[in-house]
Amino acid sequence: MGTALIYDEEMTKYKLLWVDPACKIEVPERLSVSYEALVRTGLSDRCVSVPPREASDAEILLVHSEEYLEGVKKTPHMTLEDLKEFTLQYGDVYFHPNIYHCAKLAAGSALQLVDSVMTGKVRNGMALVRPPGHHSMRSAASGFCVFNNVAIAARYAKQKHGAERVLIVDWDIHHGQGVQYCFEDDPSVLYFSWHRYERQKFWPNLRESDYDSVGKGSGAGFNVNVPWNEVGMENSDYLSVFCHVLLPVAYEFCPDLVLVCAGFDSAIGDPEGEMCATPDIFAHLTHLLMNLAGGKLCAVLEGGYNLTSLAQSVCQTVQTLLGDPLPQLANLRSPCESALESLQCVRSVQRRYWSILKHAGKTATDSATTDVSTKLIKLAKAEEEKAETAEDERSQEEKVWPEPAERLRPPVCSVSVLPDDAACPDGLKRLVSSKDLGPLLVSRIRNRSMEDAGDADGVATFSRLYTLIEKMRTNEVPSPSTGLLCGNGVALVPDVAAAVDLNCFHSSSFRVLVVCVGKEELNYATADGKMLVVQISGEDKEEQKGKYYIPVCLKKGCGDTVGFIQAVFGLLLPLGYEYDPGLVLLVRMPGSGVGDCMWQQLIGLLKGFAKGHTLVLMQTNDGACMGPTASALLGHPAPPLQELLTPLPDDGGALERMRERLQADWKMLQTTVSSGN
Ligand code: X5A
Ligand code: ZN
Structure with a gap:
C-alpha cells in the first residue's frame, strides 16, 4: 500500500x-x-x-x-x-x-x-x-x-x-x-x-x-x-x-x-x-x-x-x-x-x-492559583518587552539552518533472531550469521540461568542478538549479499531478563532506551545514563531509582488502555525525545497483559526514535504475538484502539503526580509554567 x-x-x-x-x-x-x-x-x-x-x-x-x-x-x-x-x-x-x-x-x-x-x-x-x-x-x-x-x-x-x-x-x-x-x-x-x-x-x-x-x-x-x-x-x-x-x-x-x-x-x-x-x-x-x-x-x-x-x-x-x-x-x-x-x-x-x-494540571491550579496567575502576568509583560526589542533585529537578518541530513531509505529491512525451530514471519529477514563473542561474554551468558534452553542454544541466540545490535548501530547490511540496511528487529530469546542484562553490558557505546512492558526483576546498570529504563507494569512495588530508571505503575495492569496511552504520551514519548537514544530496546515480559493493538501502537510510536532502530525482545514461549510485532516493525499501521471510545475509569491521577515529580530531571515532561522565580 x-x-x-x-x-x-x-x-x-x-x-x-x-x-x-x-x-x-x-x-x-x-x-x-x-x-x-x-x-x-x-x-x-x-x-x-x-x-x-x-x-x-x-x-x-x-x-x-x-x-x-x-x-x-x-x-x-x-x-x-x-x-x-x-x-x-x-x-x-x-x-x-x-x-x-x-x-x-x-x-x-x-x-x-x-x-x-x-x-x-x-x-x-x-x-x-x-x-x-x-x-x-x-x-x-x-x-x-x-x-x-x-x-x-x-x-x-x-x-x-x-x-x-x-x-x-x-x-x-x-x-x-x-x-x-x-x-x-x-x-x-x-x-x-x-x-x-x-x-x-x-x-x-x-x-x-x-x-x-x-x-x-x-x-x-x-x-x-x-x-x-x-x-x-x-x-x-x-x-x-x-x-x-x-x-x-x-x-x-x-x-x-x-x-x-x-x-x-x-x-x-x-x-x-x-x-x-x-x-x-x-x-x-x-x-x-x-x-x-x-x-x-x-x-x-x-x-x-x-x-x-x-x-x-x-x-x-x-x-x-x-x-x-x-x-x-x-x-x-x-x-x-x-x-x-x-x-x-x-x-x-x-x-x-x-x-x-x-x-x-490539577495540582498546579489547585495548590497555587494565585501564584500561577501572578506568574502569568509577569510572563505576558516579559513577552511584550521581548517583542518590542526583537522587532527590528529580526526583520534584518536572514535565518540560516543546516539542510536536513540524508535519511535512511530503502532497502531497509526488519530482521529476526529466532531459535532454529521457530518460523520466520513473512517480510522479515532471518539472521543466521553471528560473530564470535569472546570468552568474557560467553562466560557471562553461561552464568545466567536459562530455563528453557541449553547453554549452547543460549550462546548462539545471544551472539546473533549482539550481531544484530552491532549492525543496527553501524547501519550496516545484515549480510553482504542482500545489500539491505538493518532497520529494526525482533528476537525470541529463552530469557528476556537475561538478554536485557547482557545487552546493557554490550552496548555501552551508545544510549539505549529500554522500554519494559510487564514485571520482572531486572538488574539494570543505569547510573551512568547509558540506559534509560522505563518499565510499564501493573505492580506497584518498585521505587524510582535515580534519573534513569522509571517504573510506571498502572494499577489496573497493562490491559488498561487509557492508563497505558497516558503513560505513552505523557511520559514515554517526551522522555524518549529528551533522552535521544541510539537504540530502542522494547522488552515484552511474559504475561504483561498488554493487548495486541496497544502493543502494535507502542512499536509504531517507538520507531520514531534512534532512526527507527527498534529491537523487540520477547520470550520464546511468548511467540503468539510475533504476528502483530512483525507487522508493526514492517511499518504496517497499527489498528485503532477502539476501546478508548468508551473510556474505562482511569488511573491518571497517579501518573500525573509522577510526571510532576520527574519534571526536575526531564524538561519535556513539563506542562505548566514553572513555579517559583
Ligand atoms: C494559508 C496561509 C496566510 C495568510 C497571511 C495573511 N495564509 N497575512 O498561510
Ligand atoms: Zn499559514
Whole structure:
C-alpha cells in the first residue's frame, strides 16, 4: 500500500497582478519548488501519482454558500479593475482570472486524495495545491484562500465514504478560522490548530483563536486551539504540544480519517511564522499521526513562504508518509515558558471534555492559583518587552539552518533472531550469521540461568542478538549479499531478563532506551545514563531509582488502555525525545497483559526514535504475538484502539503526580509554567 502524490502544474498558473505587500509572498514558485524537490530527491518516483480533478459545484457547496460560489465564478471574466475591486471585500487575498480554475483543482485534489485513501488504493498521501484553503469561510475568501479544501474534504469523507469521525490537524502557523467556523458545533470533526497569536496581535487577530474557544453546543471540546504568544518556538515546543495535548485527545477521539492542513510557515525561516522549528520536525509530526485511523492520513498543502524551508519540509513529510526511518532530532531543548503557559491553559480548558486529560494540571491550579496567575502576568509583560526589542533585529537578518541530513531509505529491512525451530514471519529477514563473542561474554551468558534452553542454544541466540545490535548501530547490511540496511528487529530469546542484562553490558557505546512492558526483576546498570529504563507494569512495588530508571505503575495492569496511552504520551514519548537514544530496546515480559493493538501502537510510536532502530525482545514461549510485532516493525499501521471510545475509569491521577515529580530531571515532561522565580 503506497503513498499518493497529487500535483498539477496548472496550479502554478495564477499570481498577484498588482502591488499588495500582504500578498506578495504567495507565489507560484511555492508549488514548483516543492514538487521539484520531491523529484530531485527521488521521492516523487516512489509515490503513486494521482491526478487532480475539479471539485464540482455540489462539493464546493458542502462548505460554501451559493452566493459566494456564484461570485467567484465570475472572476475569470473580470477585468483587472474588477478583480481588484472584488478582492477588496476580503482580507489578505487576491484574485486572478485563473484562480477559480485552480481553486476548483485544489479542492478537487483534496477529494481525490480522500478517495484514494478511503478506498484503500493507497495508505496515505499528500496533495500539493494552490490556492490554500483553511482561511476561507462559507461566504468569504481570506488569507490567500478561496475554497476551504480540507473542510470540503472532511464533509466529503463523511458523506461519500461514511467516515464517522474526522480529525483535522492544522500545523500551519496561522489559525484556520474557516475550518473552526465550519465545524464549531460538529462533534464528528475534531479540529486542532496551533497558531501564532501574540495575544491577538497577529493576523487574523481574532478573539476566537484563543485557547478558550473549544467549540459550541454538542461540538464543545471538538475544537482545540493552541495559541503561540511568542515567536521563535522550537522543535521541543511543537513536540510538547503533540505529546501533552493533541495525541492523547486524538487517540481518545479515535478518528476514521486524519486530514492535515499541512502549512509549512510554521518552519524556520518563514517570514510569516518567524518560528524556529526545523524542517525535520515535520517528519516527526507526520509519524506521530500515522498510527491513527489505521494509517489513513491525507496531507494537503496550506501555507509556507520560505521556498527553501518549504521544500525541505515537504520532502520530510512525504518521505515519512512513505515509511522511511525518521531522522534523529538533535539538541532538543526544554519547551519555553510561553509555550508552557499555552500548554497549561489548553489542557486546563480541554480536560473537561477529554477523560484522558481529566487530571491535567490539577495540582498546579489547585495548590497555587494565585501564584500561577501572578506568574502569568509577569510572563505576558516579559513577552511584550521581548517583542518590542526583537522587532527590528529580526526583520534584518536572514535565518540560516543546516539542510536536513540524508535519511535512511530503502532497502531497509526488519530482521529476526529466532531459535532454529521457530518460523520466520513473512517480510522479515532471518539472521543466521553471528560473530564470535569472546570468552568474557560467553562466560557471562553461561552464568545466567536459562530455563528453557541449553547453554549452547543460549550462546548462539545471544551472539546473533549482539550481531544484530552491532549492525543496527553501524547501519550496516545484515549480510553482504542482500545489500539491505538493518532497520529494526525482533528476537525470541529463552530469557528476556537475561538478554536485557547482557545487552546493557554490550552496548555501552551508545544510549539505549529500554522500554519494559510487564514485571520482572531486572538488574539494570543505569547510573551512568547509558540506559534509560522505563518499565510499564501493573505492580506497584518498585521505587524510582535515580534519573534513569522509571517504573510506571498502572494499577489496573497493562490491559488498561487509557492508563497505558497516558503513560505513552505523557511520559514515554517526551522522555524518549529528551533522552535521544541510539537504540530502542522494547522488552515484552511474559504475561504483561498488554493487548495486541496497544502493543502494535507502542512499536509504531517507538520507531520514531534512534532512526527507527527498534529491537523487540520477547520470550520464546511468548511467540503468539510475533504476528502483530512483525507487522508493526514492517511499518504496517497499527489498528485503532477502539476501546478508548468508551473510556474505562482511569488511573491518571497517579501518573500525573509522577510526571510532576520527574519534571526536575526531564524538561519535556513539563506542562505548566514553572513555579517559583
Ligand atoms: C494559508 C496561509 C496566510 C495568510 C497571511 C495573511 N495564509 N497575512 O498561510
Ligand atoms: Zn499559514
